[in-house]
Each structure stands twice: as structure tokens, then as C-alpha cells.
Amino acid sequence: xxxxxxxxxxxxxxxxxxxxxxxxxxxxxxxxxxxxxxxxxxxxxxxxxxxxxxxxxxxxxxxxxxxxxxxxxxxxxxxxxxxxxxxxxxxxxxxxxxxxxxxxxxxxxxxxxxxxxxxxxxxxxxxxxxxxxxxxxxxxxxxxxxxxxxxxxx
Numbered sequence: 001x002x003x004x005x006x007x008x009x010x011x012x013x014x015x016x017x018x019x020x021x022x023x024x025x026x027x028x029x030x031x032x033x034x035x036x037x038x039x040x041x042x043x044x045x046x047x048x049x050x051x052x053x054x055x056x057x058x059x060x061x062x063x064x065x066x067x068x069x070x071x072x073x074x075x076x077x078x079x080x081x082x083x084x085x086x087x088x089x090x091x092x093x094x095x096x097x098x099x100x101x102x103x104x105x106x107x108x109x110x111x112x113x114x115x116x117x118x119x120x121x122x123x124x125x126x127x128x129x130x131x132x133x134x135x136x137x138x139x140x141x142x143x144x145x146x147x148x149x150x151x152x153x154x
Contacts, residue, residue, distance in 0.1 A: 008035040008043045024083020059092035074133015105142045
């Protein structure tokens with residue numbers, strides 16, 4: 001017969017096989033499964049000790065993978081929703097330059113324009129970037145680039 005700790009450990013390991021998770025996400029999943037807070041805390045401490053969960057690494061990888069789809073504001077919101085502490089979020093996003101966000105926004109717009117033959121208005125493209133969490137400075141810069149460089153597309 002398995003103890004509650006062993007069941008919680010196996011469950012947490014199974015959850016981690018699908019993708020990396022934050023400590024907060026795993027704690028939430030263990031609670032939903034009905035494991036006590038003490039057992040869940042012990043499992044999380046052991047997972048952290050073995051290096052299976054690390055919010056710093058998670059945040060950095062999340063930013064690397066999602067920058068093309070979201071702006072800095074959007075990435076910050078996503079990381080905070082996943083339970084990452086503010087200082088870790090700021091550290092992960094601190095390494096980004098404004099040019100990286102601008103390049104990601106420009107690539108997103110290029111992909112959007114390549115998918116359809118019809119023209120998009122600048123306000124519609126700006127709204128897309130705003131919903132994705134790009135800063136207003138980057139949105140303005142992209143719109144100026146689009147207006148100046150690709151006038152015939154609109």
C-alpha cells in the first residue's frame with residue numbers, strides 16, 4: 001500500500017512529464033487532487049531540491065518561447081498568473097531589449113499579413129498588438145514602420 005506522500009510524488013512526477021510547471025501550478029494541482037498541504041509542501045520541496053521545479057528557469061524559458069507571440073506586458077501577465085513572484089518576473093524580462101520586443105511585434109504582423117490577401121487597417125493591427133501585450137512605444141514604432149515602408153499593403 002502506498003503512502004500519501006508516494007501517491008503525491010508519483011502524481012507530481014506524472015504532471016511534470018507533460019511540461020515544466022511552476023511551484024504554484026503544482027501546488028494547485030496537488031490540492032485539487034486532494035493531497036494535504038503538508039504532504040504537498042514536502043513533495044514540492046523535494047522536487048525543487050532535485051531540480052525538477054525551478055521558477056527562475058521556468059520564467060526564463062517561458063519568455064524565450066513566448067516572446068514571438070506576446071509582448072513584455074503580456075508575458076508579465078502570463079507569468080504572474082502562473083504564480084511566479086514579481087522579482088523573478090522582472091529578472092526574466094529584464095534581459096529583454098526594446099529591439100527584441102519590436103522585432104517580435106514586426107514578425108507577428110508580417111505573419112498576420114502573409115496569411116490573408118485582404119488589407120488590414122493600422123488601427124486593427126495596433127489593436128492586435130495591444131491585446132497581445134506589446135507596449136505602446138513598440139506599437140507606435142511598428143505602425144510608423146508599416147505606414148512608411150508598406151503603404152501599398154493598406
